[in-house]
Amino acid sequence: MTAATVPDELWNSVGSPTRRRLLTVGVEAFAVRGFHGTTTRDIAARAGLSPAALYVHYRTKELLLFDISRIGHTESLVALERAGAGVTDPVERVRTLVAHFAERHARHHALGRVVHYELPALTPEHRAEVVVTRRKIERVFRDTVAAGVAEGVFRVDDVADAGLALLSLSLDICRWWGQGRPRSPRRLADHYANLAVAMLGAAAG
Amino acid sequence: MTAATVPDELWNSVGSPTRRRLLTVGVEAFAVRGFHGTTTRDIAARAGLSPAALYVHYRTKELLLFDISRIGHTESLVALERAGAGVTDPVERVRTLVAHFAERHARHHALGRVVHYELPALTPEHRAEVVVTRRKIERVFRDTVAAGVAEGVFRVDDVADAGLALLSLSLDICRWWGQGRPRSPRRLADHYANLAVAMLGAAAG
Incomplete structure (x- = not known):
């Protein structure tokens, strides 16, 4: 499972290889x-560490979930923005964003389940921080709809x-x-895509 | 939360009032x-029962989840078929089915989370039984799309x-x-709706 659990470069911002391994096994364990x-004992065992060695990196299980969730959301936003960069025509932009997001949630469904369905398990402070990024992801889609409506290309209620x-549409694929x-x-x-x-009232194909 | 946790008549097929209460508090506990x-201690406490009294009704926690999931899926299928009964025009039928399913998942989002996201927690045998009903629910939507395509009203890949x-589209609302x-x-x-x-390529409004 490990190879495809998360996108290749997801933990690039994390310096410690042990920490990167903990993040990946955390995704696997929480998804199941x-x-x-x-x-925390399950996670340590999956990573081949003692509970004490795990504690050095993550003092609580919630801090591990928070790191997964924080990095997962941030990288998802970055990848979405990169996919849509320079694509300004609203129809092409919706197609590009939805295709990107759908494919990501198919390929990395375990990661998707953890970051989307375990959100209530975060502390209120940590959840609030992640929700800021979630709202930005929502805004990427919403702004694209709004731009198409303004140009008269889309028609929605x-x-x-x-x-x-x-x-x-794209997120539920991970379920x-x-x-x-x-x-x-x-x-x-x-x-x-x-x-x-078509859903937005643009002519299909 | 209790009042709106599940549709009014969801547990009508369950004779015992204690069992009906356990099913509802089970939904609440698993959703959170x-x-x-x-x-099982959490569930007994929420229902105001001793663990021994809970055991009389559900010998394992999984059996409680199975009952929630089995009845939840069966009643969801029945309600969906009832909503669509007699609506044969494909456009009207899609509108009716999606509106029904979307409203149900908004009003009873805790129930939705449990039946959709806790499916992997069932034993393989119990999951297989529930999946039969899930496939029937999927088929209600798919057959409606197929009918519209056959009539030349819808156009999809x-x-x-x-x-x-x-x-x-309608299910993810519970998230x-x-x-x-x-x-x-x-x-x-x-x-x-x-x-x-519009998504299916039919003329909007």
């Missing part, structure tokens, strides 16, 4: 049994709701991916 | 701390992917509902 169902719908229904991430991403463009 | 993070996309962004469930459902129809 949930944050509350995982013990409510820009914010349509932005959330774009996000749901069902791997439960049967085998697919190519790339093909699914292309199909979803077309659905997204 | 996850299946693995909840003890892939019927199965479009069916999953309809499901994701973000209650995390800020206050909305009327009914208005959101209407907006999503319009987005869904």
Whole structure:
């Protein structure tokens, strides 16, 4: 599982190799049994460390989840912005953003489950910090919808709701991916990109 | 929270009032701390029972989750089919099904989180049983897309992917509902119904 658990360069900002390994096994453990169902002992064992050695890097399990969540969200925003950089036509931009996000959530569904579904397990302070980045990700989608509406290319009842719908469309893939229904991430991403463009009232194809 | 945790008549098939209460507090507990993070002691305490009294009704925590999941899925399918009964025009049918499912997942988001996100916590046998009902729910959406494609009303790349996309659109609401962004469930459902129809390549409004 390790090879595909997270995007290759996700932990690049983390200097310590041990810490990078802990972040990856943390994703694997939390994705399978949930944050509350995982013990620090489980995580140490998966990483081949003693509980004391784990403690050197993460004094609590919540701090490990916070690092996963913080870095996961930040890198997701960076990758999304990079995918959409220079793509200004609203139709092409929606297609690009949704395809990118859909493919990411198919390929790295375990990471997706942890960062999206374990959010309530963070302390209020840590959650508030992550939510700032979540809102920026939402805004990337919402602003793109708004730009298309302003140009008369898209027609929706409510820009914010349509932005959330774009996000749901690509994000929910991390829930069902791997439960049967085998697919190519790339093909699914292309199909979803077309659905997204049509959803906003733009002419399809 | 109790009043709105589950639809009014969800546990009607369950004879024992104590068992109905256990099912509801089970939903509340699992929604907040996850299946693995909840003890049978937590559930007994929430229901005002001793652990021994809980044991009379559910010998394991997994059996309680299985009952929640089994009944939750079955009733969701029944309600979905009831909502769509007699609605044969594909456009109207998509609108009706998506609006129903979206409103249900907004109003009963805790139930949604438990039945959708705790599925991996079931035993393989129990999960297989629930998945049969899940596939029927998916089929309701997929068959509606297929009917619209056959009538030349909808145009999509892939019927199965479009069916999953309809499901994701309405289901993912249970993830973000209650995390800020206050909305009327009914208005959101209407907006999503319009987005869904447009997504399938039908003329909007």
